[in-house]
Amino acid sequence: MLRVKEVTCARGGIPVLSDVSFDVAAGQALVLRGPNGIGKTTLLRTLAGLQPALSGHVDAPEDELAYASHADGIKTALSVTENLQFWADIYGNPVPDTIWEAFDLADLRMRIAGTLSAGQKRRLGLARLGVIGRKVLFLDEPTVSLDGFSVKLFAKWLQDTHLASGGIAVIATHIDLGIDAPEMDLTPFQAAPDAGGAADEAFL
Numbered sequence: 001m002l003r004v005k006e007v008t009c010a011r012g013g014i015p016v017l018s019d020v021s022f023d024v025a026a027g028q029a030l031v032l033r034g035p036n037g038i039g040k041t042t043l044l045r046t047l048a049g050l051q052p053a054l055s056g057h058v059d060a061p062e063d064e065l066a067y068a069s070h071a072d073g074i075k076t077a078l079s080v081t082e083n084l085q086f087w088a089d090i091y092g093n094p095v096p097d098t099i100w101e102a103f104d105l106a107d108l109r110m111r112i113a114g115t116l117s118a119g120q121k122r123r124l125g126l127a128r129l130g131v132i133g134r135k136v137l138f139l140d141e142p143t144v145s146l147d148g149f150s151v152k153l154f155a156k157w158l159q160d161t162h163l164a165s166g167g168i169a170v171i172a173t174h175i176d177l178g179i180d181a182p183e184m185d186l187t188p189f190q191a192a193p194d195a196g197g198a199a200d201e202a203f204l
């Protein structure tokens with residue numbers, strides 16, 4: 001269970017979202033919606049423990065959290081296989097045999113990651129989630145650069161492998177992933193422009 005209770009998060013010291021609360025049970029996902037700049041990235045980073053919350057609590061086992069950002073997080077000088085082995089070694093897991101098909105990487109195993117196309121790099125970056133074995137995933141626009149086929153592949157892995165094995169995912173996305181998950185609009189949680197800051201800050 002992931003339990004988020006009245007979390008207020010900030011960027012540059014200025015609150016962007018106030019008092020966000022939700023629960024996500026094992027095997028479930030939650031899709032975060034909201035316009036550009038509302039604070040989806042800031043909230044995900046805060047929930048994942050990459051930056052402190054101004055207030056509130058996140059109840060989840062710290063060693064089960066993982067955050068995947070807009071960036072692919074790949075090692076460009078290593079091959080596709082070496083990239084996944086790198087992450088597997090760090091987390092002490094084997095690379096699952098199923099990963100190559102799940103992320104359509106079988107034909108790219110020997111390619112140097114830096115030579116991949118944007119969508120291929122994205123698939124490799126997402127495949128990392130399949131080897132680290134973390135239960136609670138915070139995914140920030142995971143489908144950027146993916147074509148329709150790859151979006152479906154990723155949604156299938158998420159639903160049939162990660163969630164089906166009791167994982168949790170909180171996903172910020174502007175597209176319809178086609179997964180069975182409730183949506184939460186963050187717009188009502190937007191912090192007041194002058195919340196926690198001097199009046200001038202609202203005009204910077």
Ligand SMILES: Nc1ncnc2c1ncn2[C@@H]1O[C@H](COP(=O)(O)OP(=O)(O)OP(=O)(O)O)[C@@H](O)[C@H]1O
Pocket residue numbers: 011012016034035036037038039040041042043
């Ligand atoms: N380093 C920073 N310092 C101060 N403010 C920032 C910083 N980075 C982002 N912001 C601001 O914080 C607010 C929230 O940004 P955030 O990236 O969390 O939004 P988002 O909902 O993820 O947007 P998008 O849908 O465009 O990715 C925005 O108004 C943004 O301009």
